[in-house]
Amino acid sequence: MKSAAQVGKPVAKAKEVRKVVAALIVRQGKVLICQRTRHQPMPLKWEFPGGKIERGESPKAALARELEEELGITPRIGRQVALITHRYRSGVAIELRFFVVETFQGELDNRIFADTVWARPKSLLRYDFLEADAPLVRDIVAGKII
Numbered sequence: 001m002k003s004a005a006q007v008g009k010p011v012a013k014a015k016e017v018r019k020v021v022a023a024l025i026v027r028q029g030k031v032l033i034c035q036r037t038r039h040q041p042m043p044l045k046w047e048f049p050g051g052k053i054e055r056g057e058s059p060k061a062a063l064a065r066e067l068e069e070e071l072g073i074t075p076r077i078g079r080q081v082a083l084i085t086h087r088y089r090s091g092v093a094i095e096l097r098f099f100v101v102e103t104f105q106g107e108l109d110n111r112i113f114a115d116t117v118w119a120r121p122k123s124l125l126r127y128d129f130l131e132a133d134a135p136l137v138r139d140i141v142a143g144k145i146i
Contacts, residue, residue, distance in 0.1 A: 017085070017093045021063040022050030022133075023075065023101045026146055030118040033127060034070075037114045044114065046127040048098065048136075059097050067101070071116075072109035075101040081145050086132035096132050100146070121146055 025032040025048075034049050036042060051066040053059055060077045067075045078100040087093040110116050119127070121140045129137050139145045 017095050019053040019059075020050065020094050020096045021053055021059045021066065022048040022096060022098050023063055023067060023077070024048060024081065024098055024140075024146060025067075025075070025101045025104070027102075027118065030120055031124075031140065031146060032108075033117050033119050033124070033129075034110075034113040035115040035117075037112070042130055044128070046129045047133055049113075060099065063099055063101075067104070070112050072111060073104040073106040075104040077101055082136050082139070084132060084135055088131065094132055098136055 023032075032049065033046050036045050036047065038044060049067060049070050050063055051070070053062040054065075057065070059080070063077055064075055067073050080097055080099050082096075082098040084096045084098075085093065086096065108116070117127075121143070124137045124141055136145065
């Protein structure tokens with residue numbers, strides 16, 4: 001008996017994993033969180049600033065580029081504090097690396113978000129975060145990170 005691949009029937013391919021970076025920007029005991037606009041995928045959800053790693057980019061270079069594009073800052077990127085793999089119900093899978101940013105040059109300029117907030121770690125559970133960020137948010141609230 002021939003398999004589906006042998007008789008020319010389409011075989012579902014696994015979707016590519018999107019590689020993403022995000023920053024835990026910390027200042028005076030608070031962390032910067034950002035709210036997506038109504039027009040973005042997963043509208044009005046909260047997240048940490050960052051974005052997709054482009055082909056040929058290192059995670060830290062991608063994060064520096066994203067923070068300049070989104071917030072107008074030049075960050076000093078610190079250590080990686082988490083690596084989370086998450087698959088959304090839509091089938092999209094992401095590999096998300098979080099880095100600490102304790103210092104940056106420039107004034108924060110919200111260029112793309114509906115809102116930005118400096119939040120105390122213990123208050124993060126009040127915000128409706130992206131599913132992929134949830135494990136990190138729980139670790140921050142528990143005092144395991146930051």
